[in-house]
Amino acid sequence: MRQFLLFFLVILCGFTFIGRLFYLQIYKGGSDNLYDDNAIRKVWNYPKRGFVYDRNGQLLVGNQPSYDVMVIPREVGDFDMDEFCKLLKISRETYDKKLERARRYSPRLASPFVPQLSKEDYAVLQEKMRKFDGFYIQKRPLRKYETTIGANVLGDIGEVNNRDIKNDPYYQMGDLKGKNGIEASYEKTLRGVKGIKFIQKDRFNRDIGPHKNGKFDIIPEQGKDITITIDANLQAYGELLMENKRGGVIAIEPATGEILSMVAAPTYDPNILVGRERSKNFTKLLKDDIANPLFNRSIQGVYEPGSPFKLMNALIGLQEDVITPEEKITCYAGYKYGNRFMKCHCYRGRRNNMITGIQESCNAYFATTYRRILDKTGDASEGIDTWSKHAKSFGLGNFLNNDLYVGQKGRIPDRAYYKRIYPKTFYSTYTISNAIGQGEVATTPIQLANMVCAIANRGHYFTPHVIKHIKGETLPENFTKPKYTTIDKQHFEPVIEGMHAVYKNGTAKFLNVKDIEICGKTGTVENFIKIDSVRTQLTDHSIFVAFAPKENPKIAIAVFVENGYWGSRFAGKVASLMIEKHIKGYITRKDMEEWLLKHSLENEYAKPYTGEPFNINGKTQLQIVEEAEYYRLKQKLNQLNTTSN
């Protein structure tokens, strides 16, 4: 027996050890990968983010370095907390809170601790950083805007959130990502690919050299520079004209679909969303849910298009052969259908052909046309589907499928849509408002501008886009191949003549610009909001679409000015000036420019929030801006003229 005691113990010990090893190495263990190995310091190397140039080669967005203090919670060591907090200018409570938050995200991955240090703080901190185990400084490029315009086009970059990280493992806590505008739509092009260096650490957290001589390191790939189709001068001019108004302006080059300018008013200076103030400013913009500066009205604002939509009905009428350009239709200062009546501002008994119909924007003319389209086969259900199909071929009623980060479908109703409202019988008179672009029809400014492009091109359009050039890449076919409408080419001429007549003799004859043949169409759209659940009418929206010149058009434009009353009052002036600015490069109609700078609609926008009854449309007084504001705008205008020359 005695000889077996040690024998037995040795074997028992062997088995115990193997069991423990099994637990440590197989059950609990596993090879660290480099990313997860706390013996290896990961030094991320963020590449230059691609620059953004406008169509004339003017640099709009560049970079500036920024320094974030990052933390890996499980590696935080013992050090003089008070000194660290003092250097970072934070309190001990903030320190604990931030560390706790980082730990909750992940104890072993880096989280930003104090983002975007100032240069002075960075200089002081950098020398002492070695003392603070678990913390390091990450350099990354931050945007630097070389301009104050185009916030809605350019967008901004911001820290990724948990969802971004879950969706794309490329991102890590603290990374910056395009959040809006082209920064978001061209994120992958602009950002490049970040690189990484693996540095072997020792147990005192000191670097002792590259791991395996840098065999596994990844070299960063620079972000690509892009050129966008926006003309910075035109954009700046548009933004200036739209100050103290709300709405959207979209200008497109019909021959290419390139968006020349995309104004959303009100807007903001993109610089305020850079740096430490970013989140404060962003919250401020986000909280302003009345003016809503983050809402890109030129592509997200869905409005009833009003009279410009009559152009569409004219085209469909011609294509469906229910009307000819010459046929005259009598207006009875309105249009009677059943026992209801739609008013028109034509004098009683006026007989309009298509050109004068467009010129005078005659409601009766287009109500008749619309009804004929729907009743062509005797079945309004069939008729409205045909009508809807034609309208949709202009890119209305659906996303344009372009490279803008946000968008809206708008609405072109069809029978299926009306099934909910009129399940059984359906007559053309039910939807007569569509004849004049109200009722169920809704479009965004960009869709309307695109429709004008299709008219200017006599039957086709290019998907409007904002990208002009990426180094080493060709644009996708979607942007370079024309899309044809279902309307035959010959039907466009009478409509264009009508639009031309609008400027010659019609609703926009005071907006003429010397030497430029402009074709346009005004729109004045009734609109309502709910105030304390009472449907209340507000001053009409001022809407205008145009293209110019008549032959070989260079620019097509759609302007929406909220509560600007009639079409040529605000929107028409903006459109004419922008056209002149784009084609001539200078302004001859200084009177219109002056008028727009001088007048504000802020009092209109304030009305629904006063809580008191108010007047609209003709019964209102137009607001003149204060002296100081006028002076500021004039200053801006002068600046703009000097830079563009």
Added chain:
Amino acid sequence: MVRETNRYFKFDWVTIILFLLLVAFGWLNILSASHTGTEIDYFDFSQPFAKQIIFIFLTLILIILLLALDAKFYERFSSVFYILSMLSLVGLFIFGKNVNGATSWYAIGSFTIQPSEFAKAATALAVAKYISDLNTDIKTLKDQLRTFMIILIPALLVLLQNDTGSTVVYGAFFFVLYREGLPKIYLIIGFLVVLLSILALKFGAISTTIAAILAVILLHFFRKRKYPILQSIFIITVSAALSFGVQFFYESILKPHQQDRISLWLGLEKDPEKLEEMKRTFAYNLNESEKAISSGGFTGKGFLEGTRTTGKFVPEQHTDYIFSTVGEEWGFLGTTLVVILFVLLILRILHLAELQKSQFSRAYGYGVAAIIFMHFMINIGMVMGLIPTIGIPLPMFSYGGSGLWAFTILLFIFIKLDSNRINEW
């Protein structure tokens, strides 16, 4: 002629090969744990891996020397070795050099030597010699006490030099004595003392005492031959005294760092913040060593590829914590291989010891096996966190000349003795 050819084959080659495998594999891991750059300069003799090559080379000469000497020489001069060895330990109090709090080194220039490593071999010889003496009867109390003296002298000397690890190793001789006829009661008492100590530390002296009372009462009911009441009371009293004694010892005599080690091992510390604190301070080695072993997984990261080893995350990795290098770079396959090699070596020695015809050789063989076993058990157990931290090297594996030579001497004396057993009748 037949005798001449046998001369080399009568050495137990299985043991020798196991020994060489461990030394060689040990060296590879020392290289991993101690090299500093990507370029390895094998002739940079300031580096442990290069020094170890010299130590190994000298070891080979030492082996030839040990095997060339006559087997009788070791038995005859065992008392001399013992006395010299004890003198060298005593000398440390005067000439010793303090390294990491233990005064266990002689320094001659840059060369240091640790006599306590050699003292184990000397003691093994002395114990074997004493109990194989015809006049010695280990069953008598007198001879038991004398044998204990032989063991306790070096054990106390190294303890006074603050080398707790080496002291614990002397417990190995219990196995020798037990094999050679030490009464069973020592085994039972030893076992109960260890058990009671752990229970007293873990659950407190009062609970342990109550448990002891219950155990005695239960035994009283189930045994046919009843213990006298007086004896039962005596056992209970001793148990209680021991429990409270251990608790007192733990709380009042042990140094704070020793308390902390035991407290961590038995999981006495419940406060998570204090635990984290422990992991950062004295348990840092253990924590890093466990992490390094775990990170190796099944196959390991590969030779010279261990990132924690390269980063020197485990302090003392080339000496006491060498096994964590095996864990990280060679994975479960490597660690299991090392465990199996050690188990085979120890079992082989035990097997050979049982074959010996002289009691001296057998007792000595038992000593060798038991000493290697103690080192193996304590070192690997410690590195994996199974037992509290006690700093002793892994035989044949850890860096260090004294250790390697001491184990060479220990083992090859036995191989020589074993080779001689056919000549003994």
